[in-house]
Amino acid sequence: MADKPIKGEKRFFVTGNEVVAWAALAAGVDIMYGYPITPQNEVMHYWTRLAPKYGRKFLQTEDEISAGFTTCGGVFSGARAFTATAGPGNTLMQEPMSMAEMMRIPAVFVITQRGGPSTATVIYSQQEVTLTCFGGNGEGMRVVYSPGSHQELYDYTIKAFNTAWKYRFPTFVLGDGYQAKMRESLIMYDPEERGIQMEPTEMIVGKEGTPGVDREPAHLRNTYNTEEELNVVVNELVDAFWKAAPEIVEHQEFNCEDADIVIVAHGVVTRAAQAAVKELRAQGKKVGHFRPITLRPYPIEAMKTAIAKAKEIILVESAEGQLDKIVKAELYGSQIPITPYFRPGMGITAEEIIEFINKKG
Amino acid sequence: MALAPNMPKAWRAETKPHKFCPGCGHGLILKALGECIDELGIQDRIVFGCDIGCSLLSWDFFNADAIQTHHGRTTPVLTGVKRARPDRICIAYMGDGGGYAIGSQHLVNAASRNEKVTVLLANNCNYGMTGGQMAPTTLPGMKTETSPYGRDVEATGNPTQGPEMVSAITPEGAYVARGTTANLRQLKKMIKKALETQLNGTGFSFVEALSACPTNWRTNAKDTWNFVEKEMTQYFKVGELKVPGEKEGK
Numbered sequence: 106m107a108d109k110p111i112k113g114e115k116r117f118f119v120t121g122n123e124v125v126a127w128a129a130l131a132a133g134v135d136i137m138y139g140y141p142i143t144p145q146n147e148v149m150h151y152w153t154r155l156a157p158k159y160g161r162k163f164l165q166t167e168d169e170i171s172a173g174f175t176t177c178g179g180v181f182s183g184a185r186a187f188t189a190t191a192g193p194g195n196t197l198m199q200e201p202m203s204m205a206e207m208m209r210i211p212a213v214f215v216i217t218q219r220g221g222p223s224t225a226t227v228i229y230s231q232q233e234v235t236l237t238c239f240g241g242n243g244e245g246m247r248v249v250y251s252p253g254s255h256q257e258l259y260d261y262t263i264k265a266f267n268t269a270w271k272y273r274f275p276t277f278v279l280g281d282g283y284q285a286k287m288r289e290s291l292i293m294y295d296p297e298e299r300g301i302q303m304e305p306t307e308m309i310v311g312k313e314g315t316p317g318v319d320r321e322p323a324h325l326r327n328t329y330n331t332e333e334e335l336n337v338v339v340n341e342l343v344d345a346f347w348k349a350a351p352e353i354v355e356h357q358e359f360n361c362e363d364a365d366i367v368i369v370a371h372g373v374v375t376r377a378a379q380a381a382v383k384e385l386r387a388q389g390k391k392v393g394h395f396r397p398i399t400l401r402p403y404p405i406e407a408m409k410t411a412i413a414k415a416k417e418i419i420l421v422e423s424a425e426g427q428l429d430k431i432v433k434a435e436l437y438g439s440q441i442p443i444t445p446y447f448r449p450g451m452g453i454t455a456e457e458i459i460e461f462i463n464k465k466g
Numbered sequence: 467m468a469l470a471p472n473m474p475k476a477w478r479a480e481t482k483p484h485k486f487c488p489g490c491g492h493g494l495i496l497k498a499l500g501e502c503i504d505e506l507g508i509q510d511r512i513v514f515g516c517d518i519g520c521s522l523l524s525w526d527f528f529n530a531d532a533i534q535t536h537h538g539r540t541t542p543v544l545t546g547v548k549r550a551r552p553d554r555i556c557i558a559y560m561g562d563g564g565g566y567a568i569g570s571q572h573l574v575n576a577a578s579r580n581e582k583v584t585v586l587l588a589n590n591c592n593y594g595m596t597g598g599q600m601a602p603t604t605l606p607g608m609k610t611e612t613s614p615y616g617r618d619v620e621a622t623g624n625p626t627q628g629p630e631m632v633s634a635i636t637p638e639g640a641y642v643a644r645g646t647t648a649n650l651r652q653l654k655k656m657i658k659k660a661l662e663t664q665l666n667g668t669g670f671s672f673v674e675a676l677s678a679c680p681t682n683w684r685t686n687a688k689d690t691w692n693f694v695e696k697e698m699t700q701y702f703k704v705g706e707l708k709v710p711g712e713k714e715g716k
Contacts, residue, residue: 136550164549167575171542174535178546181533182513186550204536310531310547311554315510317478317529324526325533328518 110159114294121284124255125189125215126151127293128262133303135184136162138175142194143227144282145217149189169194173201173214180205180212181325183308185266189215191282193224195233195240202275203241207327209342210309211269215262215278217285220450229282230450231372234427237279238401244339246346248276248353249401253375255289261398263296270304272349279400281423283373283452350402357396360386361411364393366462369408370421370453371397371428378421380455385462392462400428405435418443421458425449474500476509478529485523489690491647491677492520495588496527498654498675499557502661503528508555515544517560517569520594524559538569541576541585548583555664556583563593566602566626577632577670580640584660584671587628589702590679598682602626605701610682625701632672633707640669642708646676648695649704656706668710676702 110130117127125148129137137156139149153163166172172188179186190198195216205212218233220226239245248268250261262278269276296303309323316322329335357375359382361367370378375396385392395411397404412418418441422428425447433443446453446461473482477500486492503509512530516522518537525534535543544556565573565587573585592610593599600613603625607616633642641663645653653675660671676698680690 138546138549162549164545166542167571170539171545171572171575174539174542175546175549178543178548179550180546181543182547182551182554184550186546200536200539204539310513310533311511311551312531313510315529316531317509319510322478322526322529323531323533326525327534327536328522328525 109295110155111293111295113298114292116290117293118288118290119255120147120286120288121255121258121280122147122217122286123151124258124291125262125278126155128259129187130155130159130161131293131296132263132266133185134161134187134266136164136179136186138164138166138172138179138186138188140166140169140172140190140194142169142191144219144285145189145191145194145215147285148215169197170200173198174204176212177201177205177210180210181309182311183306185270185306187213187215189217191217192219192221192233195236199236199240202247203243204327205275206241206243206246206342208325209273210275211273212275213265213269213278214275216280218279218281226450227282229423229452231281231374231423232427232449233279234400234424235430237277238431244343245401246274246342247401248272248274249279249399250277251279251371251398251400252284253373253396255284255291258284259291259293263301267301267304268353270306272353274346274349279372281373346402353399354402354404354407355398356404356407357398358407358411359394361393361395361415363391363414365391365416366393366419367412367415367417368392368394368419368421368458369428369432370394371400374421374423374453377453377455377458381458381462384455384459390462400431403431403435408435412441415441417441419446419462420444421446421453423448423451423453474504476500476503476528476530478526481526484527486520487681489678489680489687490520491590491675491679492524492588494647494650495586495653495675495677496524498650498657499586500528501654502658503530505658506661506665508661508665511553511555513544513547513554513556515540515556515558517564519561519564521559521561521564521588522595538564538567538572540564541569541572541583544583545576545581548581552582555661558583558585560585560587561594562587562589562591562601562603562626562628566628573632574635577636577640577672580637580669582664582667582669584664586657586660587672587674588677589628589674590677591698592679592682594679594682598679605697627702629672629674629707632670636670636708639710640708641671641710643706644674644676644702644704646694646699646704647678648676648691659709663710666710676704
């Protein structure tokens with residue numbers, strides 16, 4: 106059996122779904138649980154071809170509810186475990202995700218957003234931002250990374266396992282159908298050789314010794330009897346989340362220092378925004394771009410600095426204002442106008458952004 | 467001084483007396499399970515999962531690692547544990563609503579895949595925790611909060627026969643039985659065989675236990691036992707349906 110999936114550094118030209126499978130292998134994932142849904146399928150296809158060569162496991166479940174709950178079971182037993190889904194599957198998986206939030210289960214979920222609502226398209230959107238950040242009957246105590254390239258898909262899939270196990274919150278890699286299906290070149294690497302230490306996992310149940318004799322049993326609850334009892338638990342969750350948040354938040358900014366207009370966009374749309382900034386700057390326009398990499402927790406302090414001198418934000422997303430809602434809530438009290446450029450369920454090109462900005466003068 | 471009755475070693479003394487209603491069958495099923503754990507010497511290998519519903523009250527019942535899950539989702543959580551750690555003995559404990567209604571797809575598919583876990587299901591003909599609604603196992607004509615004029619099988623179908631269903635879809639090597647809290651010695655034998663099936667790794671193991679819910683049935687002790695022993699067994703036949711190494715239909 107081969108020992109390490111990636112030795113040294115290797116250049117690949119592959120689809121995003123293949124990137125996720127390789128990244129999970131490189132991160133030392135023990136088991137994937139999954140259920141077919143487009144555009145996520147090839148994560149499973151590559152995983153099931155590669156995993157046995159490295160002694161890793163796979164279970165195809167009966168639905169996404171089960172895929173999410175078996176993932177939680179795997180994590181409870183100390184495995185580095187993940188699942189991947191999209192669209193209606195993401196909707197179904199909110200139930201186990203909510204359990205992961207309540208019980209601080211360090212599970213990793215890869216989401217490849219497709220069109221919504223309902224079955225919609227299998228192609229692409231950014232319409233699962235609200236669901237992924239705030240889904241379930243909880244408070245959104247989740248970490249959500251929004252990568253913008255195949256390199257980042259690789260980097261942040263590895264990082265998601267470390268964030269999950271370090272802070273003990275369910276962690277999401279929020280991709281999309283474009284990233285899932287298109288081919289792009291990237292460098293894959295062994296995390297250790299890059300100086301990235303994988304956070305050790307821990308058996309949450311099933312430790313050695315007889316419970317009640319050698320050690321206390323792990324009695325894990327998610328049901329509480331009184332308002333006060335639950336309130337204590339939720340307050341602890343919330344406190345732990347916001348304490349960790351400053352260490353977790355990530356962003357990127359482009360030419361924001363002197364920008365009159367700052368384009369805010371995330372995920373694959375950042376690429377159109379970056380290209381638009383380049384072109385508009387060449388035309389002599391003072392345009393910058395701010396890109397949250399973590400949608401939850403949101404890098405609000407960095408964003409406030411980036412837009413300090415700006416006169417306007419243009420909010421660009423492939424949804425009808427899902428990132429917009431987050432930004433407006435985070436910017437509460439700011440007077441800066443926010444102009445929407447919403448294309449729900451559709452891709453956005455640099456040319457379209459440039460045209461939109463030039464037209465509004 | 468009167469001697470205290472012997473309690474299973476695997477029971478957690480600090481959490482007794484338990485939290486179930488007087489006359490409830492859960493305590494009996496969990497006593498039988500506790501004795502099996504003791505006799506098989508597997509207390510240090512158990513991962514116990516409980517459903518939501520009255521079965522959730524068993525989360526701190528044993529000196530064993532235990533996970534409260536969601537309603538209907540105990541089977542996949544424990545399947546997830548078992549797949550990642552095959553050396554653990556995984557027991558999914560649930561009621562009839564959790565197993566046969568909201569979690570039926572998990573039960574059916576775990577059985578079809580012959581997952582090496584043990585599912586132990588209490589059948590008391592109603593949803594106990596939520597206040598006595600009609601369950602998949604409510605008997606024809608039986609009154610519940612959502613069938614106040616009696617269960618109409620024309621409109622709501624017939625009671626689910628779980629072990630019969632599981633037996634039909636599991637391969638050879640699985641263990642499937644229906645026991646009753648009215649015959650604890652037999653129920654214990656069944657649970658033990660189910661756990662041995664998991665220990666031997668031959669297949670899925672499933673035991674349904676006929677159980678009482680005097681609170682929601684609104685029955686006294688005599689009527690409670692009468693219902694379990696006479697009414698329920700007319701519809702739910704007690705016995706083994708599938709035993710590893712034995713021919714079916716014996």
